[in-house]
Amino acid sequence: MKKLISMIAVAALLMTGCAKELKVTPAENLKVEYGEKLDNTKLFNVKESDENVKVDKVEGFDAKKLGEQEITVTFTDGEREKEGKVIITVEDTKKPAIELKKESVSITAGDKLVLKDNIKSVKDPVDGDLKYSEKAVEKDGYYIDKGKLDTKKAGTYDVKVIAADKNGNKTEKSFKVIVKKKETAKKPSTNNSGNGYSANTPTNNSGFSSSKPNNSENSSSSNGGSSSNSGNSNGGSSNNGGGQKPVNPAPHQHSITVTGHPDVVYSNMWFESIEESAIWADSYRGPNGDWSGFGYSSAQCSCGMWSPYFFNVTTWE
Known part of the structure; x- marks a missing residue:
């Protein structure tokens, strides 16, 4: 009888021991995105494992190592533990991001252009951040493909920014470069009446030249040894018969006055039409090229010339 009781106790002990082993089914074909943390709930099959199973410890995982990895995972339900091996694959599917300041850049033919700006x-x-390279790169950097850009020839050109991350993922983004024809300086108008006066055309440092000369029509005739000069002279006319020399008119000074903007910036540029004025203002970026935003308009001088002015100016940080 005692022998029978002992055998029953041993059998019960064996059955109890088998029941205590934690049942966990490790995950298969598990993929993880490069640089991201492991989601421990995905390291095992919940439906095929015991209740209340959790991951207690993970060893051997490298989030920035591409390819297949075998990691060691310790599972627990709070009372029992079990160690298992899980095969995961680290993949990089995310491309670099390129952000431009503007979708198009305008310059005048011959001007200096730094595309990286x-x-x-x-x-x-x-x-x-990825570093800029003057040469083409396949990994860990970015460069600019100028294409057919010619800053000395008027036209519209496409320029590409090409970026590649450490794992070779590439991104491209394009912007336009608009090269405008350079305005040539107008030939000064000269009064040929012999009084030595010439109307000069103002020129600015940007290479634009525009002015509307205030010419006068001069005429002379022989009348008993005397001549008369009709034009913009003091008193309206002068008689050279008495030896008096004609008076030269003062050169016209362009000017505009703008109100309503406390921070108005005058360009001191002059154009024959408001359209030409707007084209120039649209591509202007301040005396040092550091304006990030602004509003602009144009006003007309008494002589008919147009000049752009700016307001609400902001600069790049």
Whole structure:
């Protein structure tokens, strides 16, 4: 009888021991995005494992190592533990992000252009900022493909920014470069009446020249040894018969006055039409090229010339 009781106790003990082993089914074909943390709930099959199973510890995982990895995972339900192996694959599917300051850049033919200045940022979502390279790169950087850009020839050109992260993922983004024809300086108008006066055309440092000369029509005739000069002279006319020399008119000074804007900035540029004035103002970026935004309009001088002016000016940080 005692022998029978002992055998029953041993059998019960064996059955109890088998029941205590934690049942966990490790995950299969598990993929993880480069640089991201492991989701521990995906390391095992919940439906095929015991209740209340959780991951207690993970060893051997590298989030920035591409390819297949075998990691060691310790599972627990709070009372029992079990160690298992899980195969995961780290993949990088996210491309770098390129952010431009403007979708198009305008210059005048012959002006200096730094294409990199139109790039606000180039970043990889995991590794951060990518460095600029003068040459083409396949990994970990970005460069600019100028295409057929010719800053000395008027036209519209497409320029590409090409970025590649550490794992070779590439992104491209384009912007336009508008090269405008350079305005040639107008030939000064000269009064040929012999009084030595010439109307000069103002020229500015940007290479634009525009002015509307205030010419006078001069005529002379023989009348008993005397001649008369009709034009913009003091008193309206002068008689050279008595030896008096004609008076030269003062050169016209362009000017405009703008109200309503406390921060108005005058351009001191003059154009024959408001359209020409607007084209120039649209591509202007301040005396040092550091204006990030502004409003502009044009006003007309008494002589008919147009001049752009700016307000609400902001600069790049």
